[in-house]
Amino acid sequence: MAMRGALHEQIPMVVLTGESIGFGEDEGPDVGGQWLGHLADIGGPARLVDRCVKWSFGVNTKAILPATIQRACQLAMAAPRGPVFVSLPMEYLFDKMTKNPPSEHGSAPAPTADPKGIEELADLLAGAKNPIIISEEAGRSPLIVEHMVELAELLGAPVVESRSTGYLNFPRNHPLHGGFEPQEYLQEADALFLLGVLAPWHPASKGPRSGVKVAVLDENPLRAELPYWGFQVDLCLTGEIESSLEQLLKTLKKRLSKGEAGSAQRAEKWRKRSEERRRKWKEEALSVKEKMPIDTRWVTYELSQVLPPDAMIVEETITHRLAVHRYLDAVKPGSYFAGCIGGLGTGLATALGVKAAAPKRPVVCLIGDGSFNYDPALAALGASQEHKMPILIVLFNNMGYLSQKSGVPRYFPDGWAVRTKKFVGISIAPSPDYGTIARAFDGYGEKVEEPGQVRAALERGLKAVAAGQVALIDIRLDPVSGSDKRPDK
Structure with missing residues (x-):
């Protein structure tokens, strides 16, 4: 369960487990009878977790053990991040390694979204009369939250979280925080920007009204680990969110200036709605x-x-x-x-x-x-x-x-x-x-x-x-x- 959670939440981790491939019949230290009698699985433990991790492997010769561990770390950190699983035979752990790992090199950083796609997204948001931003997981990085605040204030757009959000994606006492009910905004928006979302509304087919453009930005926008996603999008951008937002902001600032009339009017509308919503919540608590x-x-x-x-x-x-x-x-x-x-x-x-x-x-x-x-x-x-x-x-x-x-x-x-x-x-x-x-x-x-x-x-x-x-x-x-x-x- 923990590994499946890490996969869906994109948490990088390397999980190491033991196994035996000789069951006491090889030369060298006896690994113990527990492996044959109680702990062995056909195909080895790596096979058991295939669907819950990005990558799994059972080391099959001691010569590749160091390089395998290094590769496991690199794969865990590569976008989209997640858990990897390596099974290490006890027989190799008792022996001396004959090979060193390859020279150190870090994981390849996640690329920034396609520049043409960012231009298209900037055009969509700048031209919208009522843009709405929805986010569930972008807040794993505080710097991304700073970029989102700048983006929301530039557009005069609310940032809406879902009830199941796992992070704080936008300051919840900010006047442009839109609460936790994305469905309430689907009929108002003329442009939706889904930023680091998993399942922003349910069912997926009950989306915004006809003609509303939907854009998504994420390292893993189509959620390949899920059997079904179902959210119809017009613009799908794959890229590291932090750097992609930086480029989006630079591009938008060429089209918009902070505080211009349209954005300011929208921001005032959302501020009043936010204040009213928070007032009601406080009244509920005090009641x-x-x-x-x-x-x-x-x-x-x-x-x-x-x-x-x-x-x-x-x-x-x-x-x-x-x-x-x-x-x-x-x-x-x-x-x-x-x-x-x-x-x-x-x-x-x-x-x-x-x-x-x-x-x-x-x-x-x-x-x-x-x-x-x-x-x-x-x-x-x-x-x-x-x-x-x-x-x-x-x-x-x-x-x-x-x-x-x-x-x-x-x-x-x-x-x-x-x-x-x-x-x-x-x-x-x-x-x-x-x-x-x-x-x-x-x-x-x-x-x-x-x-x-x-x-x-x-x-x-x-x-x-x-x-x-x-x-x-x-x-x-x-x-x-x-x-x-x-x-x-």
Whole structure:
């Protein structure tokens, strides 16, 4: 699952695994009976993961091992980036290498999009009366976000993210941020610019009205790893986003000047809409500040009030993600990660990885109790303690799997589960006191059941993390047993 997620999220990584090709029959150290009896697969382990990686290979002679490892690193970093897999026979690892790797040379950089295509894209955007930008994954680079801000301000165009975005693609407190509902804009736009998108609306065939031009720019615009994509585009540009945006901006500035009448009028319209949207979101949060059980909107609103300005967010809440997007609007570019393509169970490990990369910044993992039960929680908390990587875990605890339950009445409204109110495999009950798990690792743990306790509990958790402890704040939400309504629908 992790490798499939890395493939779809374009995360470069080299995965090495062991195998045996001699099973103790060769000369040299015995590799152990476990390989023949329990660990061997026909075709070797590399064959098992072919569909989940960019490239996989089982080393078949020790002479090529060094060059193979070097090539694996190069392939992982080549565009579009992703995971590669190398199987290393134990017999070779016991032996001395007879060859050195080739002379060092880096991976070929992803090319900038075709200049003629950039000219055509600039003409499309400059000539549009209502251009709309949609992005889901471009924010993996903070510099790209800076370019997007410049582009949006030049065009007077909103940047819309989807609910499933894995990065912060545009500052969410910027007046040209267009929210998280691309479908709302499809009938208004006369030009759509899809920048680093995976699936910006659903179904793919229900796109913009007739005559609207659609352009896409990405290192992997047609998503060859997917069995179906289905988005109709008029201009498809393949290229590294950062350098391609730089060229697009240079080209557009020859056609437009910042603040010209058309762009300024559009920007003012979107600013008013953005202010109204954010005002409604705040009113919604404040309207449930005393609601019992605790409401997700109140939790994320309160978190936004105490979150340090340099905090980094890792999110695996699934059904609560929309509230996270809406209320944590001061998070900086490069500080938000929500990769979980393919299944649950990656949030805690991702948070530890982020903490390892940015040890001086506070890392907050927002995670549902369902996701938490899929994550290797004990191993993650142990690693946090052992390697002195304190993180704050905020548990959105609805005591079950709302994503699964909500689908049953939608698809089977007269089914047995709806009629009897017996939803099998949905509840996580009785819900344990998750805070005690953190305390078992010399951390700080707390259970929160009153809405008035939320902010103070979060502050105590952040204080514990600043003091070097892992902290887990278990916030009790509306139980799955009493609801089948997703807060993000």
